[in-house]
Amino acid sequence: MIGIVSDSHDNLPAIRQAVEFLNSENVSMVLHAGDYVAPFTVREFKNLKCPFHGVFGNNDGEKKGLNRAFSEMGTEIKEFEEINQGGKKIALYHGTITEFLSALISGGEYDVVVRGHTHNPQIKKEGRTLVINPGELCGYLTGKRTLCLLDSDSMEAVIHEIGVKEEAPSENKPGDAPAEPKAETTKDDTVSGKDTQTGK
Numbered sequence: 001m002i003g004i005v006s007d008s009h010d011n012l013p014a015i016r017q018a019v020e021f022l023n024s025e026n027v028s029m030v031l032h033a034g035d036y037v038a039p040f041t042v043r044e045f046k047n048l049k050c051p052f053h054g055v056f057g058n059n060d061g062e063k064k065g066l067n068r069a070f071s072e073m074g075t076e077i078k079e080f081e082e083i084n085q086g087g088k089k090i091a092l093y094h095g096t097i098t099e100f101l102s103a104l105i106s107g108g109e110y111d112v113v114v115r116g117h118t119h120n121p122q123i124k125k126e127g128r129t130l131v132i133n134p135g136e137l138c139g140y141l142t143g144k145r146t147l148c149l150l151d152s153d154s155m156e157a158v159i160h161e162i163g164v165k166e167e168a169p170s171e172n173k174p175g176d177a178p179a180e181p182k183a184e185t186t187k188d189d190t191v192s193g194k195d196t197q198t199g200k
Contacts, residue, residue, distance in 0.1 A: 001025060001026065001027045001028060001149055001150070001151055001152075002027060002028065002029050002030070002031060002085060002149070002150040002151075002152055003018075003022040003025065003027040003029070003030040003031070003050075003147065003148075003149060004030075004031045004033070004114055004132055004134045004147060004148040004149070004150060005018055005030065005031070005032050005033070005134055005137045005147045005148075006032060006033035006034060006035065006057075006094075006114075006115075006116025006117075006133070006134050006135070006136065006137065007033070007034070007035040007057065007116050007117070007119055007135075007136040007137055007138055008032070008035065008036055008037075008041060008137040008138055009035055009036075009037050009059070009136070009137075009138035009140060010036075010037045010038050010040075010041055010138070011137065011138040011139065011140070011145075012041060012044055014137050014138055014139060014145045014162070015041060015044040015045065015137065016044055016047075017145065017162045017163070018137055018145070018147055018162060019044060019045065019047045019048055021147070021160070021162055022048065022050075022147075023047070023048065023049050025149060026049075027050055027149070028050055028051075028085075029050055029051050029052075029053065029083075029085060030045075030048055030050060030051070030052050030053070031053050031054070031083070031090070031092050031114050032045075032052070032053070032054035032055070033054075033055060033057070033092060033093070033094055033095070033114050033115055033116030033117075033133075033134070034054065034055050034056050034057025034058075034060060034094035034116055034117070035057030035058070035059045035060060035094065035116060035117070036054070036057070036060055036066060037059050037060060037061075037062075038062060038065075039062055039065035039066050039068065039069040040069075042066065042069035042070055042072075042073070043069070045070075045073065046072070046073055051074075051075070052070075052073055052075050053075060053081055053083055053092060054070070054075065054077045054081075054092075055077060055078055055079060055080060055081050055092050055093055055094055056077055056078070056079055056094065057094040057096070057116060057117065058094065058096045058117070060077075063077070079093075080092065080093045081093075082110075085152050086152035086153060087152075088111040088112060088152045088155075089109065089110050089111050089112075090110065090111065090112040090113075090114060091104045091109075091110040091112070091113045091114065092114045093113070093114070093115055094115065094116050094117050095115035095116055095117035095118065095133075096117060101113075101115055105126050105127075105129050105131055106126065106127070108127055108128055108129065110129055111128070111129065111130065111155070112129065112130045112131075112132060112150065112152075112155075113129055113130070113131045113132070114132050114133075114134075115131065115132070115133050116133060116134070116136075117133075118133060119135060119136035119140075119141045119142055120133065120135060120136075120142065121133055121134055121135030121144075121146045121148070121159045122135075123148070123157045123159065130155055130157065132148055132150065132157055134146055134147045134148035134159065135147070135148075135159065139163070144161050144163070145161065145162050145163050146159055146160065146161050146162070147159075147160055147162065148160070
């Protein structure tokens with residue numbers, strides 16, 4: 001199982017939630033499609049219990065600082081990365097240059113193309129290529145913190161929303177401490193080559 005995230009944008013609580021969830025799912029690898037923003041966020045990714053691969057996004061101005069931080073995890077962040085996992089060829093790219101992204105998808109060389117940038121989660125099949133956008137981990141634009149799990153054997157991809165769900169009002173007596181909110185993960189879409197936006 002591969003964990004896929006993008007657009008974390010300095011949101012430390014969201015990164016912590018994602019790391020906790022991905023570790024609980026025992027993923028074998030995590031892919032980040034860019035826009036970490038500041039190097040200080042890397043310390044949260046260090047808590048992952050698996051290898052990490054990532055690419056730069058258009059908001060990652062501190063590239064040297066990010067790579068210094070990620071080097072402590074034994075990884076290097078690039079503009080584009082090609083990964084072979086479980087016999088599948090995966091392209092990892094933020095998605096900033098539309099023409100380059102389109103060429104990756106339409107070329108038919110990759111089993112999976114992972115992209116970010118739009119902040120909107122989407123899984124679709126184009127030809128032989130499964131295109132995955134995990135959405136935004138930060139939740140700033142859509143209000144949803146999302147990520148994706150990909151089974152590289154079955155090629156089934158699932159979008160998950162992570163976050164905090166407030167408990168329903170309880171019958172606490174006056175002066176009682178309010179109930180603590182609980183972390184929640186919901187499964188938004190399960191897709192194997194089906195467009196989550198169009199349904200086609």
